[in-house]
Amino acid sequence: MSIKNNRLTNEQYDENFSDIHPPFENKEAALVEANRCLFCYDAPCTKSCPTSINVPKFIKQITTENIKGSALTIFNANIFGGGCSRVCPVEKLCEGSCVYNLLHEAPIPIAKLQRYSTEKAIQDKWKLFERKPSNGKRVAVVGAGPAGLSCAHVLSREGIDVTVFEKESKGGGLMTYGIAAYKVTPAFCQDEVDFITSLGGIEIKYDHELGKQFSLQDLQRDFDAVYLGIGVGLANKLSIPGEELQGVEDAIRFIYDIRTRGYGNVPVGDKVIVIGMGMTAIDAATQAKRLGASEVTMVYRRSEAEKNCTQVELDIAKLDGCKMVWLAAPKEVLGEEGKAKALVCDIMKLGAPDYSGKPSPIPTGETITIEADMIIKATGQRPFEDLVGQNQIEHNRGKIIVRDKVSTTIKGVFAGGDCVNGGKEVVDAVQAGKEGAEAIFSYLGLQ
Numbered sequence: 001m002s003i004k005n006n007r008l009t010n011e012q013y014d015e016n017f018s019d020i021h022p023p024f025e026n027k028e029a030a031l032v033e034a035n036r037c038l039f040c041y042d043a044p045c046t047k048s049c050p051t052s053i054n055v056p057k058f059i060k061q062i063t064t065e066n067i068k069g070s071a072l073t074i075f076n077a078n079i080f081g082g083g084c085s086r087v088c089p090v091e092k093l094c095e096g097s098c099v100y101n102l103l104h105e106a107p108i109p110i111a112k113l114q115r116y117s118t119e120k121a122i123q124d125k126w127k128l129f130e131r132k133p134s135n136g137k138r139v140a141v142v143g144a145g146p147a148g149l150s151c152a153h154v155l156s157r158e159g160i161d162v163t164v165f166e167k168e169s170k171g172g173g174l175m176t177y178g179i180a181a182y183k184v185t186p187a188f189c190q191d192e193v194d195f196i197t198s199l200g201g202i203e204i205k206y207d208h209e210l211g212k213q214f215s216l217q218d219l220q221r222d223f224d225a226v227y228l229g230i231g232v233g234l235a236n237k238l239s240i241p242g243e244e245l246q247g248v249e250d251a252i253r254f255i256y257d258i259r260t261r262g263y264g265n266v267p268v269g270d271k272v273i274v275i276g277m278g279m280t281a282i283d284a285a286t287q288a289k290r291l292g293a294s295e296v297t298m299v300y301r302r303s304e305a306e307k308n309c310t311q312v313e314l315d316i317a318k319l320d321g322c323k324m325v326w327l328a329a330p331k332e333v334l335g336e337e338g339k340a341k342a343l344v345c346d347i348m349k350l351g352a353p354d355y356s357g358k359p360s361p362i363p364t365g366e367t368i369t370i371e372a373d374m375i376i377k378a379t380g381q382r383p384f385e386d387l388v389g390q391n392q393i394e395h396n397r398g399k400i401i402v403r404d405k406v407s408t409t410i411k412g413v414f415a416g417g418d419c420v421n422g423g424k425e426v427v428d429a430v431q432a433g434k435e436g437a438e439a440i441f442s443y444l445g446l447q
């Protein structure tokens with residue numbers, strides 16, 4: 001067993017990381033699906049979208065071949081509508097609510113139709129929005145992820161000059177750095193950021209990190225308002241013996257490397273364990289397999305019924321050949337010569353519901369030991385507790401405390417997305433950015 005890179009040929013990498021949800025083959029295929037839509041009054045698909053995209057309207061526009069109108073309907077509600085069509089867990093959002101499910105028929109492929117319109121808009125660089133003339137107000141946005149750029153776009157449309165400070169060298173946040181490459185490519189993410197900023201009035205300063213190149217006080221002094229969309233950081237610690245051994249890695253770091261270094265340059269183990277059963281855990285497990293790991297085992301301390309990922313995601317991992325070990329909680333990483341060689345897990349049983357509302361996992365006293373040379377932690381992410389504390393932002397264990405959804409306890413400073421909720425879907429962050437912009441309009445007396 002060893003951790004190494006270049007396990008596969010370039011052709012194998014390309015095949016393994018190709019688009020998992022390919023677009024419609026042609027216009028006719030899109031029209032067939034669009035024409036199945038019942039254009040429901042009070043559409044449940046729209047209600048279940050955090051950004052309230054008017055789904056029947058954009059589908060109707062596709063049926064009349066008004067693709068520009070369709071794209072505008074989507075982007076008006078969700079400027080990341082292109083990326084969201086690839087990464088949203090639609091089975092628990094719009095498609096999961098489609099009335100066809102009640103008829104035991106396949107739901108309308110809303111995401112694929114959304115991709116159909118938005119992809120054309122982004123590829124062909126359609127100018128769908130006009131920015132109002134500058135009104136002299138200046139707003140700083142920290143973080144060029146979905147929350148930050150969604151906020152920036154709404155602000156700029158109304159004539160506010162926005163400066164976005166981003167610690168990475170590219171925009172898009174988790175969309176660019178934290179999602180499996182077979183769902184959305186780095187190239188698409190760049191096109192999406194370019195599409196958003198093509199509105200004008202949005203300057204992104206890359207490689208600018210809060211607490212390093214500038215402080216919150218600098219922004220308060222130089223801008224009329226500040227929006228924080230700083231996301232969350234690395235994976236939670238396991239706090240078990242052996243966690244420091246070589247080969248124990250963070251899922252977000254692993255996924256980040258895959259997206260930034262190229263598939264062949266990312267070392268992966270022969271036998272990999274992924275701890276956790278959320279979307280990030282699935283993305284780490286499937287990509288470890290697709291990088292050439294011979295065995296990938298996912299361990300989760302509760303049963304399948306309590307998993308955090310969707311069934312669709314779980315099925316992808318199973319189809320990729322990942323094994324699942326349910327009711328197993330990590331207890332100790334065993335090592336040899338400083339390197340991880342196995343994970344010992346407590347075997348659990350389920351008890352009464354805990355604070356999360358899920359049955360609490362209770363050790364049975366028995367253990368299992370699973371061999372591994374690489375152990376990837378994906379048990380949730382840590383908010384930037386030190387960073388928000390240093391900037392005197394009120395927080396709860398790193399999660400920024402807000403009133404009215406977006407106002408921090410500091411006047412003129414707003415926040416939203418993962419840094420407030422601890423980590424939800426991209427589409428939730430987009431909505432948080434819109435709400436941040438509305439609150440800033442009101443704060444600046446523009447409403």
Ligand code: SF4
Nearest residue numbers: 037038040045098099
């Ligand atoms: Fe169309 Fe389904 Fe939405 Fe009804 S619920 S409007 S059928 S996509």
